[in-house]
Amino acid sequence: xxxxxRNERRKEKFNKIKHPPKQEKQEKWGKNSILLIxxxxxxxxxxxxxxxxxxxxxxFFNSNDKKAYQTTNATIYxxxxxxMLQQTKIGNTNIAVGYLVKYRYNVNGKIYDHEETLxxxxxxxxxxxxxxxxxxxxxxxxxxxxxxxxAFLEQKE
Numbered sequence: 001x002x003x004x005x006r007n008e009r010r011k012e013k014f015n016k017i018k019h020p021p022k023q024e025k026q027e028k029w030g031k032n033s034i035l036l037i038x039x040x041x042x043x044x045x046x047x048x049x050x051x052x053x054x055x056x057x058x059x060f061f062n063s064n065d066k067k068a069y070q071t072t073n074a075t076i077y078x079x080x081x082x083x084m085l086q087q088t089k090i091g092n093t094n095i096a097v098g099y100l101v102k103y104r105y106n107v108n109g110k111i112y113d114h115e116e117t118l119x120x121x122x123x124x125x126x127x128x129x130x131x132x133x134x135x136x137x138x139x140x141x142x143x144x145x146x147x148x149x150x151a152f153l154e155q156k157e
Contacts, residue, residue, distance in 0.1 A: 078102035
């Protein structure tokens with residue numbers, strides 16, 4: 001007979017059933033793949049969000065209900081590109097996602113400072129106009145007459 005006793009064989013059999021041999025798990029998605037897909041998804045959602053916001057804003061100002069809004073001159077005093085860090089296989093890259101514009105305007109003797117984000121779809125001619133006329137009162141703003149702190153730049157064609 002075998003050198004193992006009956007009890008030892010039972011324990012060995014029990015341990016095999018209780019603890020089967022470990023099998024290596026294969027990853028379907030690696031960390032790099034997940035990071036790359038996530039960064040593309042975030043970039044896409046951000047661009048869609050900015051585009052939708054500008055579209056809604058444009059629809060608002062093109063509507064016929066402008067009774068509560070007035071137009072006044074404004075001075076853009078700051079203009080910068082907004083970027084977002086995107087991770088790729090070769091490293092991190094900054095990509096432009098919009099333009100941050102800061103301006104001030106005067107309503108009934110009170111000066112208001114405001115900032116607005118323009119989308120990447122803003123016409124290049126308007127962006128050039130901003131760059132050439134920064135710190136001049138060459139821009140138009142529509143503001144809510146009941147809440148003058150709420151305002152939006154009127155983009156020239």
